[in-house]
Amino acid sequence: MKTYIHEIRENDHVDSSFLVKEKSSGVTRNGNPYLKLKLTDRSGEIEARIWTSVEAFEGSFERDDFVLVKGKAVSFQDRLQINVTHIEKLKEEEIALSDFFPMTEKNIEEMLQSLIEIGQQVRNEHLSQLLRLFWEDTAFVEKFRIAPASTWLHHTCLGGLLEHTLSLTQLVLNNASHYPGLNIDLLITGSILHDLGKVDELSYRRSFGYSDEGRLLGHIVLGIERVEAKIRQLPDFPKDLSMLLKHLLISHHGQYSWGSPKRPMTLEAVMLHYLDDMDAKINGIKQFLRAEVQPGSKWTHYHRAFEQFFYAAEPWDQTEPPENIVKNILEEE
Structure with a gap:
């Protein structure tokens, strides 16, 4: 069952599919290699790290691959990330594009x-x-x-x-x-x-x-x-x-x-x-x-293509076309 990124909370055990948006390697202060990932799905994106078995995992997937990730969600510098314990590439027929x-x-x-x-x-x-x-x-x-x-x-x-x-x-x-x-x-x-x-x-x-x-x-x-x-x-x-x-x-x-x-x-x-x-x-x-729409406001951020802000008015309840409305008014009279 797919777990979406916006559903993940600190200390959750993660076992779900994601799209690898970014992949890079690094070295810890102790000289140990690690992999830095950015994972995405349709709900957002999240950082991930592979600290163990780096050499085994590094060549098994690439950027833009769909992967199955197992690990634990932790908070690092006030941001959520996944410490990955297992990762494997998925075939496209194994996923639903609508999840991503x-x-x-x-x-x-x-x-x-x-x-x-x-x-x-x-x-x-x-x-x-x-x-x-x-x-x-x-x-x-x-x-x-x-x-x-x-x-x-x-x-x-x-x-x-x-x-x-x-x-x-x-x-x-x-x-x-x-x-x-x-x-x-x-x-x-x-x-x-x-x-x-x-x-x-x-x-x-x-x-x-x-x-x-x-x-x-x-x-x-x-x-x-x-x-x-x-x-x-x-x-x-x-x-x-x-x-x-x-x-x-x-x-x-x-x-x-x-x-x-x-x-x-x-x-x-x-x-x-x-x-x-x-x-x-x-x-x-x-x-x-x-x-x-900005929190606590009825105004959007600036739209660069339209070169303006937009006001988020309350939606109207009117659903009938005008001719039906006129017809109803005449019948009431």
Whole structure:
């Protein structure tokens, strides 16, 4: 049974799995070697020391390995650490990634099925075929269903990319009909595919970070590459439709300063950008409010990306949409 770091107390006997975030060696005043570790899981991190059998343990695991640790929690200089008596490397199939990284609170399989079903509403045969190729790509789907949407700003959790994509696509469905003349099929397809390059841009098997191609190319370029590769499998795919779809992807950040190669130049691109930006910002602020409200205060710490503080107001009890509220008021009268 997994024991989380935030549950460990002084004098506890520890027997649980952790991720090795840092590993270094040292020598005591008496000249004896020891290993200094920093262990993590989804609840936090803790220092650890190996004082005995150092030579036997040193080569048995490395930084970024999952390990089984046995030992005792002690207090050293007012900080908790584990004195390790046994440590062994674990295979990835022996652990649950959700024990080590934040996980979406929503059901991944249900979200994926909902997104697929929305995509099935696309009536344009070329866009429908394109989406089908992505859903039939099991390697892509496996990455897409588990990837985070960012390393820290919004939807920073396993399954976060899928959650954000579904949320954006639902926003498109809820708002596009308000503005006659928009290409709904193009918008649905663009919303489903807008961030697909993040499956290659981000690394998330050991910690949330960036791959080499993610740093050098970015998710917009990587996403365009994936879309173009699928379109090549559809020889009758119209060139103009391909251009409009790719424009949605390359312009969805909206501004050059936000990493967008082009600014939105179609109505569909404008809508996609603003809805994407809103979904990311609302989730990111809510994420920040949960983690950064100062004790005894209703204010967060300073958010460096938004360049401001946020006020943590009490949540409203209102759950009904306005039309139902109006309807209820009229019935009472």
